[in-house]
Amino acid sequence: MTAWTKTRSEVGGFTQEEHSVPSPGPGEVLIRTKSTSVCGTDIHIWKWDAWSRENVPLGTVTGHETSGHVVALGEGVDSHAVGDFIAVECHLACWACPRCDEGNAHVCENGSIFGVHSHGAFAPYFVVPATNARHVPAGVDPNHACIQDPLGNAIHTLTGGPVDGATVAVHGLGPIGLFAVNAAKAMGASMVVAVDWDNTYRMDLAKDLGADLVLGKDDDVVACILAATEGRGVDNSCEFSGAASALSNA
Ligand SMILES: [Zn+2]
Ligand SMILES: [Zn+2]
Missing domain, CATH: 3.90.180.10 (Medium-chain alcohol dehydrogenases, catalytic domain)
Structure with a gap:
């Protein structure tokens, strides 16, 4: 062969x-x-x-x-x-x-x-x-x-915290982050916040996949998430980018 x-x-x-x-x-x-x-x-x-x-x-x-x-x-x-x-x-x-x-x-x-x-x-x-x-x-x-291998990475990270009925933030909208957005909605998350830097193509995809709120480099990510969750922050914050700023926000 x-x-x-x-x-x-x-x-x-x-x-x-x-x-x-x-x-x-x-x-x-x-x-x-x-x-x-x-x-x-x-x-x-x-x-x-x-x-x-x-x-x-x-x-x-x-x-x-x-x-x-x-x-x-x-x-x-x-x-x-x-x-x-x-x-x-x-x-x-x-x-x-x-x-x-x-x-x-x-x-x-x-x-x-x-x-x-x-x-x-x-x-x-x-x-x-x-x-x-x-x-x-x-x-x-x-x-x-x-494609179940990278999908598995998304599910593994996501299920490290509560999902069904929970508020979830996904930091980093590469393919695995986008899987997590879609999976969180499918698994019953009450709200999914999708966060990227400036990749508008992927930010639009996150919207299509069910994200309730999409944030980027022009947003104060922590302030926006606190405002969307009555000051509590999300129940489950998942980091998929490896960027220091995203880790800090998460
Ligand atoms: Zn791989
Ligand atoms: Zn071993």
Whole structure:
């Protein structure tokens, strides 16, 4: 098979390379790729920044937000059948460290990321541990199933606080922040305040996705939120930008 491979230590530096179709080891499944989305992480790898140079071995087939069909089972796999439609949870965990024991395998002390530290899904086929191949419920558009990884980031952050019946602020309206706006409304938030800097395209999208109040760089964010909540502030303040000013506002 040919697959997009990070082969050169430079900006871009991807080439179509010939790889053999991998065979699933014990506990793994072989997947035929249906859809793979491009993550911000893939942009870092494209730019070949310091983080990428440290983490991504040259020769890696990248791509970690993906879905596909099971086409072969490794030894001992009884959780899946050939033909199952799955989406990948990209955190590869050891299942033996304190973080894994406490149910936080996404921050496993010995963890790695599928499609970053090892071969991923900008390829016709890939293998993953069966535990990382999550069954997709019927009714999800197969072309959208791959995007559940960043959607999961939004839900994980959002559900760190109250949502149903709660007032929620979303700071940072990148794709994950926009997921959070939409998810908060779907999960019954009584009011969602969406905050960005000056990206009017995304601020308009937040409105379309149900935000009750959208604030930007010309607004006094804290004062506006206090005014909208009778001086109490929101019940759940979620930060998705990493910007110091947004962290301070949150
Ligand atoms: Zn990602
Ligand atoms: Zn672990």
